Amino acid sequence: MKTKKRTTIYDIAEKLNITASSVSRALNNRNYVNEATKQLILKTAAELNYKRNILASNLRMGKTKTIGVVVPRINQNFFSNVIVGLEDATYQQGYNLIICQSNESHEKEIQCINTLINQHVDCIVISVSVDSNDYSHLQNVIDHGIQLIQFDRIIDELETLKVINDNEQASMEAVSHLIEQGYKRIALLEGPQGLAIFSQRKAGYLKALKKYHIAQESELIIENAWTKELGAQATRKLLSLPNPPDAIFASTSDFSALGVLEVANAMNIKVPTQLGICGYANEPFTELTTPSITTIDQFSVYMGKTIANLYFQENENKEVVITPKTISIMPKLIVRSSTIKKG
Amino acid sequence: MKTKKRTTIYDIAEKLNITASSVSRALNNRNYVNEATKQLILKTAAELNYKRNILASNLRMGKTKTIGVVVPRINQNFFSNVIVGLEDATYQQGYNLIICQSNESHEKEIQCINTLINQHVDCIVISVSVDSNDYSHLQNVIDHGIQLIQFDRIIDELETLKVINDNEQASMEAVSHLIEQGYKRIALLEGPQGLAIFSQRKAGYLKALKKYHIAQESELIIENAWTKELGAQATRKLLSLPNPPDAIFASTSDFSALGVLEVANAMNIKVPTQLGICGYANEPFTELTTPSITTIDQFSVYMGKTIANLYFQENENKEVVITPKTISIMPKLIVRSSTIKKG
DNA sequence: TTTACAAAAGCAATCGATTGTCGAAATTTA
DNA sequence: TAAATTTCGACAATCGATTGCTTTTGTAAA
Numbered sequence: 001m002k003t004k005k006r007t008t009i010y011d012i013a014e015k016l017n018i019t020a021s022s023v024s025r026a027l028n029n030r031n032y033v034n035e036a037t038k039q040l041i042l043k044t045a046a047e048l049n050y051k052r053n054i055l056a057s058n059l060r061m062g063k064t065k066t067i068g069v070v071v072p073r074i075n076q077n078f079f080s081n082v083i084v085g086l087e088d089a090t091y092q093q094g095y096n097l098i099i100c101q102s103n104e105s106h107e108k109e110i111q112c113i114n115t116l117i118n119q120h121v122d123c124i125v126i127s128v129s130v131d132s133n134d135y136s137h138l139q140n141v142i143d144h145g146i147q148l149i150q151f152d153r154i155i156d157e158l159e160t161l162k163v164i165n166d167n168e169q170a171s172m173e174a175v176s177h178l179i180e181q182g183y184k185r186i187a188l189l190e191g192p193q194g195l196a197i198f199s200q201r202k203a204g205y206l207k208a209l210k211k212y213h214i215a216q217e218s219e220l221i222i223e224n225a226w227t228k229e230l231g232a233q234a235t236r237k238l239l240s241l242p243n244p245p246d247a248i249f250a251s252t253s254d255f256s257a258l259g260v261l262e263v264a265n266a267m268n269i270k271v272p273t274q275l276g277i278c279g280y281a282n283e284p285f286t287e288l289t290t291p292s293i294t295t296i297d298q299f300s301v302y303m304g305k306t307i308a309n310l311y312f313q314e315n316e317n318k319e320v321v322i323t324p325k326t327i328s329i330m331p332k333l334i335v336r337s338s339t340i341k342k343g
Numbered sequence: 344m345k346t347k348k349r350t351t352i353y354d355i356a357e358k359l360n361i362t363a364s365s366v367s368r369a370l371n372n373r374n375y376v377n378e379a380t381k382q383l384i385l386k387t388a389a390e391l392n393y394k395r396n397i398l399a400s401n402l403r404m405g406k407t408k409t410i411g412v413v414v415p416r417i418n419q420n421f422f423s424n425v426i427v428g429l430e431d432a433t434y435q436q437g438y439n440l441i442i443c444q445s446n447e448s449h450e451k452e453i454q455c456i457n458t459l460i461n462q463h464v465d466c467i468v469i470s471v472s473v474d475s476n477d478y479s480h481l482q483n484v485i486d487h488g489i490q491l492i493q494f495d496r497i498i499d500e501l502e503t504l505k506v507i508n509d510n511e512q513a514s515m516e517a518v519s520h521l522i523e524q525g526y527k528r529i530a531l532l533e534g535p536q537g538l539a540i541f542s543q544r545k546a547g548y549l550k551a552l553k554k555y556h557i558a559q560e561s562e563l564i565i566e567n568a569w570t571k572e573l574g575a576q577a578t579r580k581l582l583s584l585p586n587p588p589d590a591i592f593a594s595t596s597d598f599s600a601l602g603v604l605e606v607a608n609a610m611n612i613k614v615p616t617q618l619g620i621c622g623y624a625n626e627p628f629t630e631l632t633t634p635s636i637t638t639i640d641q642f643s644v645y646m647g648k649t650i651a652n653l654y655f656q657e658n659e660n661k662e663v664v665i666t667p668k669t670i671s672i673m674p675k676l677i678v679r680s681s682t683i684k685k686g
Numbered sequence: 687t688t689t690a691c692a693a694a695a696g697c698a699a700t701c702g703a704t705t706g707t708c709g710a711a712a713t714t715t716a
Numbered sequence: 717t718a719a720a721t722t723t724c725g726a727c728a729a730t731c732g733a734t735t736g737c738t739t740t741t742g743t744a745a746a
Binding site for chain 2: 051052053054055056058059062064066073074075077080081083084087091096097098099100101115118119120258284285288289290
Binding site for chain 1: 731732733734735
């Protein structure tokens with residue numbers, strides 16, 4: 001395996017009988033280089049197929065033009081779409097992405113963070129895992145002078161840049177939609193309340209009930225039903241109540257909504273006439289089920305782009321541009337068959 | 344933003360009144376360090392919370408313990424699953440993943456490759472974009488002494504490590520299954536034949552026809568129908584033939600199979616009784632459609648792990664282990680409702 | 687012609703970790 | 717006890733790019 005020897009600034013310097021410092025300055029378009037020699041250097045660099053050695057540059061500068069991303073799962077549609085958006089925007093700026101998945105484990109998340117700190121990434125973008133119980137590892141990121149950006153699943157107390165969805169509002173709209181469609185008893189499948197996104201969605205649910213003067217009933221609120229299996233389980237429980245709900249808002253995810261739908265189908269309960277179902281996240285499958293599932297789109301790719309832009313605005317711009325610390329994106333209710341009761 | 348000054352081997356050396364070289368050797372568990380001093384060094388390193396500066400190490404060693412991944416799209420289920428498998432296996436070995444997407448563009452693919460070469464990654468894992476017309480950029484990777492591993496969509500002529508599916512065999516089994524279910528006229532939606540995976544699937548289709556003594560009819564083979572829209576378009580054309588097919592094998596992807604299904608539904612053609620449909624890739628949605636779609640599972644996560652292991656076996660092991668250059672994974676036919684004609 | 691000043695280029699240190707070479711000390715062998 | 721061999725650790729160079737400081741060169745003003 002014969003490896004081409006890469007040309008260095010010293011090779012260029014030697015060839016032109018000047019010093020490496022001048023070459024460096026010319027390549028970086030700094031002052032104190034004669035225009036003529038600069039052109040000569042650039043020309044020679046091109047001829048010798050010079051490529052800056054990023055490893056050397058990284059060491060010297062202490063910057064890596066690399067952004068670390070930590071998500072619970074790479075292959076979850078929402079996250080992979082955020083990554084798509086991130087990759088797109090950062091690539092254009094010559095940045096690279098190092099991607100880690102926490103697998104919803106706090107332990108692994110800490111390891112990922114430490115790895116990224118060790119890698120001297122310039123920025124860490126994270127959506128915390130569900131069992132994140134403290135955030136000293138994130139504080140550690142900040143202490144290392146690394147820009148930290150939280151998105152979606154954020155820890156509110158931590159003062160960082162944040163890109164989120166307006167979960168409460170979206171949730172309220174979804175529930176309002178259900179009420180307006182004539183559903184009377186609306187159940188809520190809620191996620192681990194330790195995560196703000198889930199408690200916000202619950203708040204939106206309660207707000208909608210209040211707005212329409214509907215009493216909240218605790219038997220209709222099922223804790224911790226955030227996977228397909230747990231959603232199915234919760235649905236069985238709900239539908240066997242003496243006074244069962246006529247709609248279920250799976251505020252945790254489309255997967256739990258899918259669990260609801262499958263149980264309804266198995267029990268031969270008609271959707272949407274006997275039971276309305278609303279999910280969350282606009283997973284691609286929601287428009288393919290029968291009936292298709294009403295859900296909430298989070299503009300995930302756009303979210304990724306927004307995160308990237310936030311970073312660049314905050315760190316690259318020389319002019320003093322005041323950027324907001326938190327950007328909230330308004331999700332959109334996608335009404336499909338599973339909740340259309342009225343013609 | 345106050346940044347902690349990281350401790351270096353010089354700090355440790357100074358504190359213990361020895362030289363940095365000894366510290367380095369101790370930390371790397373090399374010879375020529377007294378056991379006692381080694382222990383002292385390790386202890387002091389721990390006390391001072393020493394972390395090796397990877398940037399310096401990378402420069403010196405010319406290795407980065409980083410693997411670059413180039414895929415057409417990150418958010419395509421197959422690819423994100425391969426990445427999951429890769430991440431999992433490489434993370435355990437202390438390797439990091441830099442991820443790029445080519446967006447099915449040859450241009451962008453070349454750019455990605457160049458970026459990764461510049462980043463001095465130790466290995467590049469790639470599934471080429473559909474319009475890859477030459478492979479000088481991949482040759483370039485090899486010339487730089489970087490390990491190259493192709494997977495799924497490979498360029499056969501290029502001698503690299505390869506991890507693929509046995510597309511021909513899987514395809515043949517799928518078509519055989521259709522025939523055994525009693526379908527007589529089986530159409531094929533084929534992908535760009537420039538990619539081996541697609542020509543292999545076509546070969547499998549033809550092989551199955553031959554095996555069952557069924558004449559191949561060119562009007563039943565539709566070129567370049569590899570997206571949902573193109574699949575739908577092809578289906579409209581096929582179903583309006585004087586003698587239309589009674590089954591369609593969307594060998595390109597489940598997305599094109601979905602296009603077939605939607606057109607069939609729209610034309611009120613019953614699946615599977617009037618039309619059998621088989622897709623490829625086992626996208627999650629295939630079990631959610633009505634009817635659910637028969638497809639082929641590629642063991643994508645396992646594929647990712649296999650790629651990682653192949654790399655480690657080829658590069659890390661000191662003992663001479665002879666590893667195969669190409670690993671072919673046998674995909675599995677997943678029979679679902681869309682092709683079950685016989686009880 | 688001399689002085690002043692700015693532009694251009696060189697020098698050398700730096701970013702930390704790694705490693706070949708060499709001398710000193712410790713241990714073994716004759 | 718002397719000679720031979722190991723073991724240990726120090727020294728210094730190296731990986732390339734960057735940059736503060738200094739020197740040289742060139743031009744304009746006095």
